[in-house]
Amino acid sequence: METLFWSCLAGGILFAAVSVLLGDLVSHALDGLLDFMSVDFLKPMVIASAVTVFGGAGILLAHYTDWSGFVVVLLSVVIAVVISVLVYFFYVKPMDNSENSTGYSIRELSGRIGEVTIPIPETGYGEVMIRLGAGNTLHIASSLERHQLSAGTRVVVVDVQDGVLRVTNLDERRGDVV
Template identity: 75%
Template sequence: METLYWSCLAGGVIFAVVSVVLGDILSHALDGFLDFLSVDVLKPMVIATAVTVFGGAGILLLRYTNLHQGLSALIAGIGAVAMAGVVYVAYVRPMENSENSTGYSIRELEGRIGEVTIPIPPEGFGEVMVRLGAGNTLHIASSLERLPLPAGTRVVVVDVLDGVLRVTGLDERKGDVV
């Protein structure tokens, strides 16, 4: 029984090290091949935690208590399941919910203030930089009123038509639309 515990402990530690070092490489190489095995609670980190705790607790119980092997295996199993549950609830689930996306819809730009980077002629297209999140995004733009807008002019995105921002100048003194 001690061999089983040592195997679980060593296997769990090796799995943790390999998954940290080679996790991204292996995930990319398999390209979702094992996704059908994915069950919400059965994450690799949770399984590795359970196996490692089972092995470690089993070794400690065998060496430092006079419990029967079956009882020590039962206690080690309960501890493993409990610790895996704690890891899932305290770490895995919150980390899944904390993922951020940098994606956005072009419709989200309506009403945003931007700056002309390439002059917009009365009958044509230029470019506008709009601050979005922690970065800036550049988009093709046209003048809504068909007025020329030189580079550096602050504008408001009024509408989006066929992927082109339709903008109007912003009066800096009043904060009003020109």
């Protein structure tokens, strides 16, 4: 029985080391091969922690108690499940929720402030740069009121039609409001 516990402990530690050092390489090599086993709770981190804790708890219980092998295995399984649940809810799940995406929908740009980079003629198209997150994005734009907008003009996106931002001069709008 002690061999099983030592094997689980060593295997879990080895899995953790390999995951940290070669995780991306292994992930690309398997390339979705194990996606059919994809259950939200069965993450590699959770499974590895369960196996490692099972081995470690088994070794400690077998060495420091006089309990029978069945009780030691049963208690080791319970401890492993409890620790795995804690790892999932206090580490894995919060990390999944904290991932940031750089993706956005062009519809989300309405109301955003930008700057004209390529002049927008009265009846035509130019280009507007809008700051999103830590970077800038460039989009085709046209003037909503059919006014010429020169490069460097601050504009606000009023609407998006057919992938084209419909913008108006932000500085003129501020003058109208005051």
